[in-house]
Amino acid sequence: MRINKRFTKGISLGILISILFIIFYIYLNLNNYDIGRDEGYHLKIFDGTIDYGSIISILRARVPFTFFAKFLDYITFNIFETLTLLRISSIFFSLLIFSLFAVENLSFEKPLASIQKIYLYFPFLALFIVSLSGQRDSMLCLLTIGLYILDNNFQKGMILILISLLRPHMAIAHFGALLYAKFALKKPRIIFVFMPLIIGSIIAFLLVLYISRYFLFISINNFTFLSFLESFANVVSFGFIFVPDKEGLANSISTGRELLFLARFISPGLFIIPLLSIKNLISNKYFKNIELNKLSLCFTSYLIYTSFSTMFGFQSARQQLPYILALSFIYTKRTFSKNAY
Numbered sequence: 643m644r645i646n647k648r649f650t651k652g653i654s655l656g657i658l659i660s661i662l663f664i665i666f667y668i669y670l671n672l673n674n675y676d677i678g679r680d681e682g683y684h685l686k687i688f689d690g691t692i693d694y695g696s697i698i699s700i701l702r703a704r705v706p707f708t709f710f711a712k713f714l715d716y717i718t719f720n721i722f723e724t725l726t727l728l729r730i731s732s733i734f735f736s737l738l739i740f741s742l743f744a745v746e747n748l749s750f751e752k753p754l755a756s757i758q759k760i761y762l763y764f765p766f767l768a769l770f771i772v773s774l775s776g777q778r779d780s781m782l783c784l785l786t787i788g789l790y791i792l793d794n795n796f797q798k799g800m801i802l803i804l805i806s807l808l809r810p811h812m813a814i815a816h817f818g819a820l821l822y823a824k825f826a827l828k829k830p831r832i833i834f835v836f837m838p839l840i841i842g843s844i845i846a847f848l849l850v851l852y853i854s855r856y857f858l859f860i861s862i863n864n865f866t867f868l869s870f871l872e873s874f875a876n877v878v879s880f881g882f883i884f885v886p887d888k889e890g891l892a893n894s895i896s897t898g899r900e901l902l903f904l905a906r907f908i909s910p911g912l913f914i915i916p917l918l919s920i921k922n923l924i925s926n927k928y929f930k931n932i933e934l935n936k937l938s939l940c941f942t943s944y945l946i947y948t949s950f951s952t953m954f955g956f957q958s959a960r961q962q963l964p965y966i967l968a969l970s971f972i973y974t975k976r977t978f979s980k981n982a983y
Contacts, residue, residue, distance in 0.1 A: 739769065762910060
């Protein structure tokens, strides 16, 4: 007997929400770990110690996330401490992302196949780690998913404004991808990988040249062949191979490389999704499908942003996660290729 799809999704959602509430309860009782550097900055923003007197100050104030946290504080009658409130906000957006992906891909008719699909194509470990920190990243991930999967231009425009307020250089990467798409759609081959990386480096150079006086902490690495290889490694989430692990350096890793390698294979979506995106974009001669066009635009933005981040030396899985999640949502629809798997 064929199971009704609406019933299946309803049951799946109910079970999922129950599990998520249990996790949420456990999280609230274990919310006693150290404050991260970015969390400390968000605490200052929430407490109103950041100056909003200029456009640059507003861009650095993470307004959408701060507004949501303050709204949550208001509707919960100020019962939570500020740090707990920020972390609740972060985990809320992460749970929402996972719920949307799981409900879309879970099936009682093929439970093992659907679980395998979530395991391979959803970067759950990276999202879980991000959700534990009370900062903008999980909200940014949700907005980026909306930017690339929605069809309504007005909605996408509003989302792009919110993304600009959270992380302005992602909006720059998006506009760069829009301009590049007109050329790329005519030549969907290996040029997809190399040209956007070069464009991202050029954008980084121009930003340092013209706005570094507003952001005194910005500096740029020398563009060499090694930095280009590092950009490509970052695309598939293995850029930590090139990053020094010496203490005291601004651009260094604090976690051992062995553990970072292990994390990639525990949650392989971080490198599987970029590789499969490259495969599909190169193998399709013409982009006649709307989902393939979405994949093209999102992946080009991802390449530009990754190169941009590498040149500034702040690349990490956390920086790339919004794009990888958006690519996961687009890719798992499988409407642009007969051999998506």
